[in-house]
Amino acid sequence: MPADKLDEWKGIWVFTEQEENCLSEISLELLSAAKILASKKGETEISALLLGHGVKALAEQLLVYGADRVFLADHFSLAKYLTLPYTRVVCELIRRKKPEFFLLPATSLGSDLASRVAARINTGLSAHCTQLDINDQGELMQVVPAFGGKVMATILCQNHRPQMATVRPGVFRRGEPRQKKGTIEDVSVEIKLEDENQKVVEIQWEKKPMQSIEEAEIVVAGGAGIGSREDWKLLERLAENLQGAVGGTRPPLDEGWIAESQMIGQSGKTIRPKLYIGVGISGVIQHVVGIQDAKIIIAINNNPQAAIFQTADLGVVGDFRKVVPLLIEELKKRDNPAP
Amino acid sequence: MNIIVCLKPAPDPKHWDSIQLDPVTKALKREGIPSVLGPLDKRALEEGLRIKEKHGGKVMAMAMAPPSAKDNLVEALAMGADEGYLLSDRAFAGSDTWATSLVLSRGIAKLGSFDIILCGSYSLDGSTGHVGAQLAEFLGILNVTQVVAVESIEGGKIRTRSLVELGYRILESRLPTLLTVTREINTPRFTSLLGVIEAESKPLITWSAADLGISADEVGFKGSPTQTGGIFLPEIKRQVEMISGEPEEMVKEIIRKIRQALG
Ligand SMILES: Cc1cc2nc3c(=O)[nH]c(=O)nc-3n(C[C@H](O)[C@H](O)[C@H](O)COP(=O)(O)OP(=O)(O)OC[C@H]3O[C@@H](n4cnc5c(N)ncnc54)[C@H](O)[C@@H]3O)c2cc1C
Numbered sequence: 001m002p003a004d005k006l007d008e009w010k011g012i013w014v015f016t017e018q019e020e021n022c023l024s025e026i027s028l029e030l031l032s033a034a035k036i037l038a039s040k041k042g043e044t045e046i047s048a049l050l051l052g053h054g055v056k057a058l059a060e061q062l063l064v065y066g067a068d069r070v071f072l073a074d075h076f077s078l079a080k081y082l083t084l085p086y087t088r089v090v091c092e093l094i095r096r097k098k099p100e101f102f103l104l105p106a107t108s109l110g111s112d113l114a115s116r117v118a119a120r121i122n123t124g125l126s127a128h129c130t131q132l133d134i135n136d137q138g139e140l141m142q143v144v145p146a147f148g149g150k151v152m153a154t155i156l157c158q159n160h161r162p163q164m165a166t167v168r169p170g171v172f173r174r175g176e177p178r179q180k181k182g183t184i185e186d187v188s189v190e191i192k193l194e195d196e197n198q199k200v201v202e203i204q205w206e207k208k209p210m211q212s213i214e215e216a217e218i219v220v221a222g223g224a225g226i227g228s229r230e231d232w233k234l235l236e237r238l239a240e241n242l243q244g245a246v247g248g249t250r251p252p253l254d255e256g257w258i259a260e261s262q263m264i265g266q267s268g269k270t271i272r273p274k275l276y277i278g279v280g281i282s283g284v285i286q287h288v289v290g291i292q293d294a295k296i297i298i299a300i301n302n303n304p305q306a307a308i309f310q311t312a313d314l315g316v317v318g319d320f321r322k323v324v325p326l327l328i329e330e331l332k333k334r335d336n337p338a339p
Numbered sequence: 340m341n342i343i344v345c346l347k348p349a350p351d352p353k354h355w356d357s358i359q360l361d362p363v364t365k366a367l368k369r370e371g372i373p374s375v376l377g378p379l380d381k382r383a384l385e386e387g388l389r390i391k392e393k394h395g396g397k398v399m400a401m402a403m404a405p406p407s408a409k410d411n412l413v414e415a416l417a418m419g420a421d422e423g424y425l426l427s428d429r430a431f432a433g434s435d436t437w438a439t440s441l442v443l444s445r446g447i448a449k450l451g452s453f454d455i456i457l458c459g460s461y462s463l464d465g466s467t468g469h470v471g472a473q474l475a476e477f478l479g480i481l482n483v484t485q486v487v488a489v490e491s492i493e494g495g496k497i498r499t500r501s502l503v504e505l506g507y508r509i510l511e512s513r514l515p516t517l518l519t520v521t522r523e524i525n526t527p528r529f530t531s532l533l534g535v536i537e538a539e540s541k542p543l544i545t546w547s548a549a550d551l552g553i554s555a556d557e558v559g560f561k562g563s564p565t566q567t568g569g570i571f572l573p574e575i576k577r578q579v580e581m582i583s584g585e586p587e588e589m590v591k592e593i594i595r596k597i598r599q600a601l602g
Contacts, residue, residue, distance in 0.1 A: 002564075019505070083472070083482060108503045112484045115472035119440060124564030127467035141568060154568035197513040198481050201498065206506040217601070242597070254378060254522070260502065267466055275600035277593075285573060292575050296600035298593060304583070311575050314596045317583035326590045334594075 002159035003123070009161040011045040012037055013099040015090070016062060017110060018052050023061060026105040026167075028174035031066040033103060033132060033167060035175060040134045047071060047099065051086055053079035056184070063182040066175055070182070071097075075189035080200045081109045087116045089189055094121055099162045101140050103132075106166035106267075114166050124157030125164040128267050130171060130289045140165065145266050149284030170214055170270030170290075213262060218244030219273045221264055221291075224251035225280020225301065225320070232257045234324050235279060241331040247271070249287045265290040279320045283308025300324070340396030340492075341453040342387045345443055345474065346415060348374035348408040349463035374404065376411050379459025381418075383520050385527040386489065387457050388419045394492055397421040399450060403431055403442045409543065416538035417530040423541065424450070428548040433560035436469040442558055443470070444477035445551040455497070456517040460485050471519035482517040483510055487524055 003009065012034045016027035031048065038044040048067035050059050052074065059070040073089050090113065094102070104114040106128045118125035130152075131143035139156055140163040146153035157163040213219050220239040226232050232252070239246045248258040249265065264271055265287040276294035280301065281287060288311050291297060299312040302319050309315040316323060354372045376384075387398045400415035402408050403426040412423035426446045434442065447453060456478075458471040468484070475482035485502040490509070492498075498511050502521055548555065556562060582592050 024504075087476075108485050108501075111468050112472050112482070115436070115469040116476050116482075118469070118564075119437060119473040119476035122437075122564065124435065124437065125467075125469060126565060127469060135568075146567075146570065151570045152573045153570050155565050156568040157565050160564040199511050201509040201511050203503075204507045204509070256522070260521075261504075267461070275597060285575075288575055289573075296596060297577065298596055304581070309579050309581065311577055312579045313577055314592065315579045315581040316589050316593060317581065318586060318589060322586045323589055323593075326586050327593055330590050330594060 003161040009098045009100040011099050013102045014048050015104040016048045016050050023058050026169040028065045029172040030103050032175045033172040035066050051078045059184045063180045064177045068182045070184045071187050072184050073187040073189050077191050077195050084194050090117050091120050102162040102164045104166050106168045118164050123160040126155040129165045129167050145285040149286035213245045213247040213271050216245035218242045218275045219247050220277045221247040222279050223249040223281030281308050282306050340394045342398045343453050343456045344384045344387045344400050345458045346380040346402045347462040348404045348411040351375045377463035381527040382524050383457040383459050385525045413538050416541045417534040423543040425545045430548045430555040430559050434558050435563035435565045436467050437564050438558040438562045440470050440473035443474050454514045458519045460519040460521050475517040480515045481512045484519045486518045486520050
């Protein structure tokens with residue numbers, strides 16, 4: 001059922017994520033996104049939602065990074081993320097305070113929460129937005145690539161509130177810290193029977209296996225054109241010689257050549273390296289939205305018509321099996337100049 | 340153990356080039372494009388079959404899709420599912436994740452009792468990753484997203500290992516629980532010839548909106564809170580300098596460009 005009295009819903013909310021008493025980067029990025037929307041909308045309050053246990057200090061940080069208000073739900077039953085208690089607290093708050101927009105991180109836990117909340121509140125939710133804007137009617141325009149990555153689609157949620165969207169890490173940049181202002185509002189939390197139905201037995205932090213692609217200055221990315229795990233090693237050697245990180249498109253993820261954390265694009269990471277080298281990648285929007293902020297883009301593809309060439313600074317038309325090994329040789333020579 | 344696996348037949352990616360957009364309804368026109376089961380949905384089914392093999396019970400495969408998706412359910416039956424359910428009605432067309440989850444929840448409610456529901460984490464086409472958790476919400480049960488392993492099922496509780504950004508979470512959840520699975524969880528089995536033959540005699544039932552007690556304005560375009568506002572071609576263009584020819588020459592150019600980027 002659509003929400004009645006749409007004009008009662010006001011303000012922009014951001015769900016902020018914390019793990020082991022640390023705010024995640026995406027939380028600060030979402031505050032930046034909220035600020036941009038607020039400035040377009042005019043006179044709109046930005047509220048951050050923070051759930052956890054013993055996290056008051058993080059609430060203060062959110063005020064420094066642009067929140068006008070922090071709703072703080074601090075309770076031992078919220079110490080670690082669990083779907084049902086988190087959903088309950090967030091939904092109760094939405095019903096009481098009626099936010100107009102609600103942004104959440106498109107992380108595994110953020111997406112879980114967003115889905116559940118949208119279903120319970122009966123409102124729309126768009127996933128992995130690459131752009132957010134406000135139209136003439138003041139509605140949130142949520143931009144996602146669509147239809148196999150050939151076009152972009154704008155998703156609207158006109159008759160339901162709040163208008164909810166998840167955003168991938170890296171799409172927005174965190175803002176500069178400012179003089180702290182705003183207020184922290186404590187949210188009361190009660191324990192329900194359902195809270196007993198699920199518990200976190202353990203969290204295993206994985207040592208980051210390699211340099212993360214968001215932090216790397218150089219990213220070598222491969223696509224379906226690489227063709228085999230054997231040839232994929234060529235890319236890894238190229239990255240090694242450039243001291244860069246390895247990323248890829250969706251097909252290499254499906255093939256198991258890369259991990260989830262290495263996929264670049266709409267449902268993967270957004271990166272901003274100084275140098276991106278894309279090898280055997282056709283360049284559909286779903287990938288390209290993740291690389292458009294790279295300083296220099298080099299594309300190697302044997303098909304001169306490949307779309308990636310439209311978004312590249314240097315287009316190399318050729319078989320990577322010939323070009324990449326030579327490139328590696330050349331880089332090695334330069335690293336170890338003959339005496 | 341009653342296990343339900345939700346599958347989403349999606350247009351075969353090999354044919355995405357020929358998908359057209361209806362300019363008026365902004366819906367996908369996919370006539371003539373064959374649908375396939377997504378790789379994650381197959382893994383959800385495989386996991387369901389493995390749980391059954393270990394703990395007994397039956398596996399029911401369910402899909403909300405056009406009538407042509409029968410073939411995909413037959414494939415699921417051939418892999419080893421015991422019963423297939425196709426939720427199909429013109430009224431469902433244009434459903435977003437909210438409405439899709441609602442339809443699936445009504446289908447599951449009609450089946451009666453269940454212990455475990457399995458879905459893929461992401462579908463092949465929409466890829467929002469929302470349906471699993473929304474379906475669990477409509478059914479009022481627990482859910483765990485991005486499961487990489489089912490570690491044990493014992494005493495009415497299931498222990499799972501699931502993916503989060505910086506590692507894994509081990510959770511213990513009381514049944515019934517819905518799990519969405521990722522690529523790592525297993526390698527799906529091939530269908531055997533015997534499986535294909537057996538599939539013919541297994542029940543494959545189609546339910547319409549009326550069968551599920553769903554009214555047309557609850558689902559489809561009308562019932563979906565989100566709408567597609569417009570479609571546009573993005574302007575992402577750079578001045579490309581194209582090179583081709585001898586690999587040695589091209590490598591020189593690449594090195595020059597690398598220098599420029601890092602300099
Ligand atoms: C909802 C949704 C979300 C998605 N999200 C993402 C995402 O976040 N990131 C992502 O990457 N994809 C995503 N995808 C998938 C995306 O649509 C494309 O399928 C994918 O990006 C294509 O990958 P590719 O360029 O590696 O493969 P292809 O399109 O198959 O291109 C392979 C290229 O390799 C070239 N090639 C082949 N052999 C050689 C050779 N020997 N030397 C040089 N070049 C060669 C070919 O000319 C071709 O251009 C998503 C899809 C959907 C539906």
